Amino acid sequence: MRVLCAFPEAMPSSNSRPPACLAPGALYLALLLHLSLSSQAGDRRPLPVDRAAGLKEKTLILLDVSTKNPVRTVNENFLSLQLDPSIIHDGWLDFLSSKRLVTLARGLSPAFLRFGGKRTDFLQFQNLRNPAKSRGGPGPDYYLKNYEDDIVRSDVALDKQKGCKIAQHPDVMLELQREKAAQMHLVLLKEQFSNTYSNLILTEPNNYRTMHGRAVNGSQLGKDYIQLKSLLQPIRIYSRASLYGPNIGRPRKNVIALLDGFMKVAGSTVDAVTWQHCYIDGRVVKVMDFLKTRLLDTLSDQIRKIQKVVNTYTPGKKIWLEGVVTTSAGGTNNLSDSYAAGFLWLNTLGMLANQGIDVVIRHSFFDHGYNHLVDQNFNPLPDYWLSLLYKRLIGPKVLAVHVAGLQRKPRPGRVIRDKLRIYAHCTNHHNHNYVRGSITLFIINLHRSRKKIKLAGTLRDKLVHQYLLQPYGQEGLKSKSVQLNGQPLVMVDDGTLPELKPRPLRAGRTLVIPPVTMGFYVVKNVNALACRYR
Numbered sequence: 001m002r003v004l005c006a007f008p009e010a011m012p013s014s015n016s017r018p019p020a021c022l023a024p025g026a027l028y029l030a031l032l033l034h035l036s037l038s039s040q041a042g043d044r045r046p047l048p049v050d051r052a053a054g055l056k057e058k059t060l061i062l063l064d065v066s067t068k069n070p071v072r073t074v075n076e077n078f079l080s081l082q083l084d085p086s087i088i089h090d091g092w093l094d095f096l097s098s099k100r101l102v103t104l105a106r107g108l109s110p111a112f113l114r115f116g117g118k119r120t121d122f123l124q125f126q127n128l129r130n131p132a133k134s135r136g137g138p139g140p141d142y143y144l145k146n147y148e149d150d151i152v153r154s155d156v157a158l159d160k161q162k163g164c165k166i167a168q169h170p171d172v173m174l175e176l177q178r179e180k181a182a183q184m185h186l187v188l189l190k191e192q193f194s195n196t197y198s199n200l201i202l203t204e205p206n207n208y209r210t211m212h213g214r215a216v217n218g219s220q221l222g223k224d225y226i227q228l229k230s231l232l233q234p235i236r237i238y239s240r241a242s243l244y245g246p247n248i249g250r251p252r253k254n255v256i257a258l259l260d261g262f263m264k265v266a267g268s269t270v271d272a273v274t275w276q277h278c279y280i281d282g283r284v285v286k287v288m289d290f291l292k293t294r295l296l297d298t299l300s301d302q303i304r305k306i307q308k309v310v311n312t313y314t315p316g317k318k319i320w321l322e323g324v325v326t327t328s329a330g331g332t333n334n335l336s337d338s339y340a341a342g343f344l345w346l347n348t349l350g351m352l353a354n355q356g357i358d359v360v361i362r363h364s365f366f367d368h369g370y371n372h373l374v375d376q377n378f379n380p381l382p383d384y385w386l387s388l389l390y391k392r393l394i395g396p397k398v399l400a401v402h403v404a405g406l407q408r409k410p411r412p413g414r415v416i417r418d419k420l421r422i423y424a425h426c427t428n429h430h431n432h433n434y435v436r437g438s439i440t441l442f443i444i445n446l447h448r449s450r451k452k453i454k455l456a457g458t459l460r461d462k463l464v465h466q467y468l469l470q471p472y473g474q475e476g477l478k479s480k481s482v483q484l485n486g487q488p489l490v491m492v493d494d495g496t497l498p499e500l501k502p503r504p505l506r507a508g509r510t511l512v513i514p515p516v517t518m519g520f521y522v523v524k525n526v527n528a529l530a531c532r533y534r
Contacts, residue, residue, distance in 0.1 A: 060510075061405040064457035065424045065439055067528035070397035075318075075358045079349065079390055080112035081105075081365040081373075082323060100378045100495050101366065107388050107497050108373075114322065114361050204249045204276065218261020221246055225266040242271040247322055249276055251305040259309050267314040272358060274322035275306055279344055285327050287477050290340040291446050291516065293419055296347045303355045318358040324348060325363050331370030338478045339382045339471040346386055346518050347444055350423035353398050362387070375480075382471075382482045385489050386518070389467055392500060393440045393520050397426040397530055401441075402457075419446040420513070422453075426531030427522055437527040442520045445513040453511040459523050464511070465502035468519035477516070 087096065216224075225245055232238040246262045248255050263273070277299060280289055289295060310317050326344045327336045335341065345362075352360050362383075366374045373384040380388075401424045420443070427438040439459070445451050455462065471479035472488045482489050485503040492498055502522065505511070511521060 061403055061420070061451065061453045062456045063422065063441075063453050064402045064455075064459060065441075065528075066400040066402065067439070067458050067526060067530055070426070070530045071400045072353060072356050072398040074353050074356075074396045074398065076396055077110050077112050078353060078359055078396060079108070079387060080114065080359055080361045081108060082114040082116065082361050082363045083366065084364050085115065087366070096366075098378060100491070101374065103491075103495055103497060104374055104378070104380055104384065105365065108365075108384075108391050112359065112361065113365075116323075204247060218246070218258040218263075219265050221258070222262045222265030222267075222269070225262075225269050229269055243269060244272050244274050244320060244322065245270050247274045247276060250278070251275065251302050256305060256309060259306070260312075263309055263313040267310070267317065270317075272318040272320045273306070273310050273314075274320045275302075276323035276363075277302060277321055278325050278328045280327050285332050285335055287335060287338070287340050290326070290335075290343050290477075293446065296344060296351075296421075299348060299351055300355065303352070303357060307356070319356075320359040320361065321352060321357055322359075322361050323363045324360055325371040327371065331372075333370050334475075334478050334480075336370040337372070337375065337381045337383075337480055338475075339480075339482055340477040342382050342386045342469070342518060343444055343446065345383050346390075346442060347421060349390060349394075350421065350442065350444075353425070354423065380489075380491065381480055382469075385482050385484070386469060388497070389469065389484075389500060389520055390442075391428070392431055393428055393467065393522060394442070395426040395428045395440075395531070399424040399426065399439065399528070399530060420444070420451055421446075426528065429531075429534060434522055434524060437525065437529075437532050439523045439526050439528055439531065440520055441523065442518070443511075443513055444518045445515060448515050450515055451513045453513065455508075455511070455523065458526055458528065461508045462526055463507050463524045464505040464509070465522040465524065466505055466511075466519060467500065467502055467521070468514070468517060470514070470517050 083096075225243065229243055232241055232243075245266075246259065248259055251259065259273075259275075267273075279295055279298065306319060310319060325331065325336075326341045331337065349360065362373065364372045366372055372381070373387060374380055401422050403422065422441060422443050424439055424441050427434045427436075427440045429436050443453075455464070466485065468485050470483050470486075471477060472481040472483040473479045484500060487501070489498060513519070
């Protein structure tokens with residue numbers, strides 16, 4: 001069971017102008033090998049040359065973007081969020097109306113909110129007219145009737161519970177949150193050492209045999225979905241509800257067989273086909289694993305496998321990645337919640353949009369292991385700031401990237417993978433700082449050396465705003481704090497989000513991408529035809 005809702009949009013819109021043409025100089029291009037890619041740039045390494053010939057040991061990449069038509073258009077709520085049902089079991093539900101947490105959630109709007117996860121099978125839903133009376137506490141209306149009033153009422157309720165004006169004192173609230181986090185840590189340790197869990201495994205259909213000694217095949221699961229939809233349609237409030245599934249795990253042989261049987265029976269019943277992805281075992285992960293291109297590319301193969309089955313039965317059916325985490329087993333402290341994990345997350349966003357996945361739901365927004373965006377003290381983690389920048393700057397239209405550069409020829413038997421990844425989208429048209437027609441690049445540099453990129457064609461001689469995200473503090477890649485253009489990102493004292501200030505780069509300037517970093521680059525006033533209209 002999962003519940004999806006949408007956050008409201010928060011930014012106004014803007015206007016634009018017509019496109020320019022590609023006109024690179026012939027003399028300059030004589031030195032370059034041209035390579036055209038759909039959405040990402042590869043490992044551009046210098047040819048072995050004689051220094052006496054006058055060529056320096058540099059790698060200069062020439063970059064242009066196709067601006068006439070988008071290659072893909074994803075959902076406006078492409079980057080969405082998940083809450084795990086453990087927040088109910090673990091007593092965190094009251095904290096969801098915290099002003100600080102609400103502010104952090106609003107920053108990532110618009111988005112779907114999925115309520116689901118490993119504790120879903122331990123929830124019981126009662127069809128009662130007045131749930132409040134049956135359980136001796138506030139019913140759903142207490143939290144859902146009015147969003148703003150909920151915040152006030154929860155603060156008042158907390159004051160009454162503690163007998164003082166706790167809600168008016170942020171320090172006391174923070175201490176309560178820390179106390180709660182410490183209690184949960186002890187609970188998790190107790191479960192771990194006793195080897196007894198009330199929420200052992202996320203029940204995907206293909207795990208039933210392991211958990212219950214029985215299997216549910218794809219055909220039967222499809223029939224169950226059809227039956228569920230028939231039960232929902234006569235109920236007024238559910239008659240137009242969307243249905244998503246089957247929410248399978250990694251598409252290996254048996255899982256693909258399950259998906260095939262499901263699509264054959266119920267492919268037309270679901271509004272979108274869903275699956276989940278985990279990159280690496282959280283028990284053995286190391287910080288350098290997050291920089292491995294082979295690991296980053298595992299997702300692409302899974303996408304193709306899912307699309308092949310879906311398009312066999314329902315061509316064009318929307319596909320959602322309904323749950324993505326960097327590491328399994330709840331994640332790894334100081335790794336899954338660190339700056340290093342952001343390389344996987346940002347590449348995931350770029351790769352999914354480029355390959356036509358309509359929505360990706362991040363597991364989890366809050367209170368689930370170490371893969372979350374916000375920690376148990378309500379502090380935003382590096383992946384939160386990365387997601388916030390993505391929401392502010394990236395629109396749903398995906399553009400094709402074309403690069404040319406000096407590169408070393410591949411050696412026999414050696415695969416040169418993409419350590420420099422470049423994705424391009426139309427800039428978010430709700431961002432009033434940029435006119436329609438602007439383009440946003442986001443770039444991942446996994447090299448241990450800086451890379452230089454020269455904007456060409458329609459991007460030539462345009463003003464650029466840089467949003468460079470780097471780790472902050474002595475921990476380096478393991479840092480849980482980040483800096484934007486050299487300034488640390490923290491919430492303002494009044495509980496609001498900080499202003500995300502760009503660094504303006506003069507027109508025609510070569511982009512210098514520092515080693516092992518990621519960032520966003522808004523190319524202003526391109527007048528891209530693909531980006532002028534919604």
